[in-house]
Amino acid sequence: MTELAERLAKILGPKGWMPAAEAGPFQRDWLDRYGAPPFGVARPACTAEVSAVLAAAHAAGVAVVPQGGNTGLCGGAVLGSPGGVILSLGRMNACGVPDAASGSIEVEAGLVLQMLHDRLDGSGLMFPMHLGAEGSAQVGGLIGTNAGGSHAFRFGMMQDLVLGLEVVLADGTVWNGMRAVQKDNAGYQLRRLFCGSEGTLGIVTRAVLKLHPAPRQRATALLVLPDEAAAVAFGTRLRAEAGEVLTGLEFFCELGLDLALRHVTSLGYPLETRGGTYLLVEIASASARMPLEDILTATLEWGMEEGLVLDGTIAASDAQRGAFWRLREEQPEGQRLEGAQLKHDVAVPPGRIAEFVAAAGARCEAILPGVRINPFGHLADGNIHYNLSPPEEAADFGGKAQELGLAIAGLATEMSGSFAAEHGLGQAKIALADALRSPVERQLMRSIRRALDPAAVLNPWAVAPARD
Ligand SMILES: Cc1cc2nc3c(=O)[nH]c(=O)nc-3n(C[C@H](O)[C@H](O)[C@H](O)COP(=O)(O)OP(=O)(O)OC[C@H]3O[C@@H](n4cnc5c(N)ncnc54)[C@H](O)[C@@H]3O)c2cc1C
Structure with a gap:
């Protein structure tokens, strides 16, 4: 190891090699669930240095885990056991000139x-x-x-x-x-x-x-709806009316709104009505000629006549648009500040979101009565962040975390969906993948990994583990 450390220090220079003693900030993942001490952090400045680092680590048989902003939610950007190298790309941050003709x-x-x-x-x-x-x-x-x-x-x-x-x-x-x-x-x-x-x-x-x-105009609305079934019905109509100019269709629930308003005190709620579900809707176009606000207003009126929308408001300024988006984007922060939580990142066919939320709620309640459920996410592609907080007065999930995770992931799988919609597997979801995906699929992944990295040097603890 000392020999490899000396080699990497020589390749990268003092700005590019951080020994173990300085590696603290790179060691743990965003949620502080995974990570082990690396024997150093490589911070290359160019592709040639990345190549030299990998050649040296490969020759020594030492694991290398690439790390970007370390905001991943599945523990994929940190080590699974002590002694490997974290390869941080932060110094390689050049940005070219946009090519408008080619896009x-x-x-x-x-x-x-x-x-x-x-x-x-x-x-x-x-x-x-x-x-x-x-x-x-x-x-x-x-x-x-x-x-x-x-x-x-x-x-x-x-x-x-x-x-x-x-x-x-x-x-x-x-x-x-x-x-x-x-x-x-x-x-x-x-x-x-x-x-x-x-x-x-x-x-x-x-x-x-x-x-x-880039859009030249936008129309953004915050809507209050009775429940997820209404949100799905309204979303279906809006997609048909707005077509390709629909660029945002996010949902969150009453618990999520309550936690966000309680813990993120800079947030404000602009309406008087509260409901079971909320939609953040945005339509945008690069054309200045599209009648965006008309499309939104007409669909909103239809939603109100049908009893799908209880209340709503269209952003009157960029600042108000930003404030609406923050209500959705601060959902994870509100729940984090509430205390213990379990995050799940599932997808189901968008038309089955309401069915999923009802069935998953029943399964979770049976496993841990009183568990607080906060589904929010991306309505138009069926991606639900089905996050849980312990029952009121409980500090944790009483040893039921795994059972809850498997129940939720299993249901998404049964409904032709996914238990890993957009965050990946990392180290966190390997057991779920082994349990819920076919042996054929898991074996294919191992074969691809082995073909590209037979010595199992690259992030060997993630996706389909190549080392213990
Ligand atoms: C508040 C919050 C909100 C989020 N919202 C979303 C969301 O809406 N949608 C979503 O998809 N995700 C979301 N995420 C998750 C996270 O931001 C994304 O997964 C993001 O892509 C991770 O980027 P990163 O640079 O932080 O990667 P890291 O966490 O550093 O790494 C993620 C994975 O990529 C690998 N990796 C890193 N750099 C490289 C590289 N150069 N080459 C090859 N592999 C590399 C790592 O080894 C690791 O396996 C959210 C996270 C937070 C904290």
Whole structure:
């Protein structure tokens, strides 16, 4: 190990190598559930350094885990046992010039998502990936998890926004796939293979990202509805009315709103009516001519006549729009500040959301009476963050966490959905994947991993573990 540390220190220089004693901030995951002490943190400044680090670690048989902003929610960006290297991409954060004619931009993997948004501000173009962690999450991490977020139903997940990639493979070999076209059928879709591979198949160092025209106008509404069935019915109508200009359809429930307002004191609730479910609706267009507000108002009136919408308001300013979005985006923070919690990231066919929420609620109540359930998320693609808080007066889940997790994940699976919608497997969901996915599927994943990394150097604890 000392020999490898000396080698890495020499490759990376004093700015690029942090010995174990300084590795504290990189050691644990965002939720502080996973992580073990690394013997050092490599902070390369360019692809050649990433390649040299991997070649050295590979020769020594030492594990390497890539880490971006470390906002992942499944423990995929930290070690599973002591002694490996954390490879932090934060210094590789260059951002190219947006190409308006081609609708693309070249970036390094360590670029923080918010920085990309800031870079595009005023250019007439946008990168349509938005999530609560965008102030820290990096392009490499977003690709590693194949992130989704609140606009995924309209613009796709990260795999749909990546045109080209540069990846350093386990032994240090560099694959340059930095093409800038959507259409590239020259064999297997390698760029897609790396999207969602959670650092187990290669280290993403650069990417060509797809850009879209920035909206020139938006209409945003906050709506109160009686329940999830009404939200699904209203969402179906809105999709039909707004078509491709519908860019946001987020839902949250009364418990989530209550926790957010109680704990995040800068939030305000603009309506007098409270209900069972809330919708944040946004329609946006790059064309200045679309009658967006008319579409929204007409659909809202229909929803009220049908008894699906109890109350609602359309944002009158950008500031108010921001305040509506914060009500949705602070849902995780409100629940975190309440105390112990269990996070679940499931997807079901959007038309079955209400059915899922009712059936999952019954299953959870049977396992732990009084458990507090806070489903919220992305209505249009069926992605529900089905998060739990312990019953009032209880400090934890009384040893029932695993049983609850399996019940929720099992139900999503039975309903043709997924128990890992947008956060990946990391270390947290390996047992679920082994229990709920077929042996054929799990074996295929192990075969792909072995083919690309036979020495099991790359993030060996994630997805389909390659080491104990
Ligand atoms: C408040 C909050 C809100 C969130 N909301 C959403 C949401 O709406 N949608 C969503 O999808 N996620 C969401 N997330 C989860 C998280 O932000 C995403 O998973 C994000 O993609 C992680 O990016 P990161 O840079 O922090 O990656 P990290 O956490 O550092 O890493 C994630 C995975 O990618 C791998 N990785 C990192 N960099 C590279 C690289 N260069 N090459 C190869 N692999 C790499 C890591 O090894 C790890 O397995 C949220 C998280 C928080 C805390």
